[in-house]
Amino acid sequence: MSEQSSAGARTRPSVAVLAGGLSHERDVSIRSGRRVAGVLRDAGLAVHVLDVDSELLPHLRHIRPDVVWPLVHGSTGEDGSLQNLLDLVGVPYVGSEAAACRLASSKPVAKALLRQAGLPTPDHAALPQSVFREVGARTVLSAVEDTLGLPLMVKPAAGGSALGVTEVSSTDQLPEAMVACFAYGDVALLERAVRGVEVAVSVIDVEGEPRALPAVEIVTDGPYDYDARYNPGRSEFFTPARLDEGQTSAVQELAVAVHRTLGLRHVSRTDMILDDDGVAWFLDVNVAPGMTETSLFPQAAIADPRDLADIYVDIVSTAAVRP
Structure with a gap:
């Protein structure tokens, strides 16, 4: 092409x-x-x-x-x-340099670094497929359930677009969820599910400093999976998100902190859950956010006071200047 x-x-x-x-x-x-x-x-x-x-x-x-x-x-x-x-x-x-991309693209690594920095992220375990073969799937899944509890999110440790992601609310759903996960990678991230408002906050660098764009709230008919992300009709988006001033500050501050902590550059998008106590929980960060007609970064950029084209041109112009 x-x-x-x-x-x-x-x-x-x-x-x-x-x-x-x-x-x-x-x-x-x-x-x-x-x-x-x-x-x-x-x-x-x-x-x-x-x-x-x-x-x-x-x-x-x-x-x-x-x-x-x-x-x-x-x-x-x-x-x-x-x-x-x-x-x-x-x-x-x-976009981010290679070293920062490597950190951000591995969900377990990113979560460990952010937790070390004091940022909220759900409890989790990252387990390769080999562990299930060597120790026994039933034993491993039992330990996971005992420690993390249910419901759980099962997802590949790398990759995006919710491919291979399953929400598990009962023990009998775990084996099928693991099979779906391992179809997209050799390492599974099993993460305690957090309930609340699903929010995405994009960040751009402006004169060398990260700035959060308006938050996007996602309301989905069922799980926010691949189909819900890219086929119009399954999801409803609210930009800016329907949050009060304190909640808006919480989600934007988390996104900027993620951008800084992982050493990201130019553009990123952080996905999170805002719980009923007003705590924003980090789920994932994208160093190459989707830019389709239903993607979250363009929706945030369109809701920004600046024009979408101006934002994109500034991103390009900033990147074209060698550090």
């Missing part, structure tokens, strides 16, 4: 948007890339959309963009691999 814009304003950075790849989230990535490219083109930037394949580096050498915006979701797009490659070829890019 390769697209080139018509002549754009060359006084602004030229951009190569990377979308696609080979992860389970390829289709979402392509939709994200096309949407961002459209906004940037409408703002007058010269934009190319490139897939992550054997032609990527030759295309980059030919195009010589001022900056790359990686919108490859999952695996190599968010675990630092793609960022390391861009560092090797010396191309500035939007």
Whole structure:
């Protein structure tokens, strides 16, 4: 997949948007890339959309963009691999550097670092598939249930879009949930479920300082799974979230603290649950947030006092300036 814009304003950075790849989230990535490219083109930037394949580096050498915006979701797009490659070829890019991506993309590692920093995150256990084979699935699951209790969230330790995620409210649901989880990775994160309002808060860097965009509240008919995220009708979104001033401060402060603690850059999105006591619990952070028509980052950006295009152009312009 390769697209080139018509002549754009060359006084602004030229951009190569990377979308696609080979992860389970390829289709979402392509939709994200096309949407961002459209906004940037409408703002007058010269934009190319490139897939992550054997032609990527030759295309980059030919195009010589001022900056790359990686919108490859999952695996190599968010675990630092793609960022390391861009560092090797010396191309500035939007988003966190490779080391920070590696920390953030592993849910157990991110949760451990944030808990160490004093930020609330639900109790959990991260267990590889090999442990279930060697010790026995029944014994391991019994220990998990005794310690963490029910309900539980079972999810792959890496990856996004809620793929392989199951909420478990009874013992007999655990084995099937583990099978679904291991279809998307070798390590399972079993996390105590927290009840409350599901909220996503996106963060952008403004003049070197992280700033939270308006919070997005998610109300779903059933679990907020892959279908509910990307097929209109299953979920309802409220932007800004229907929170009072104190609750709004709590969720925005948590998102900015996550961004800072993990050393993230330019853009991130933190998913959380706000419980009845007003405590915001960290669930996950995304270093390459979805940018589709139903994604949460664009909804937050549209609700911001600034124009969506201005936010995207500023993100690109900031990334194009080498530190």
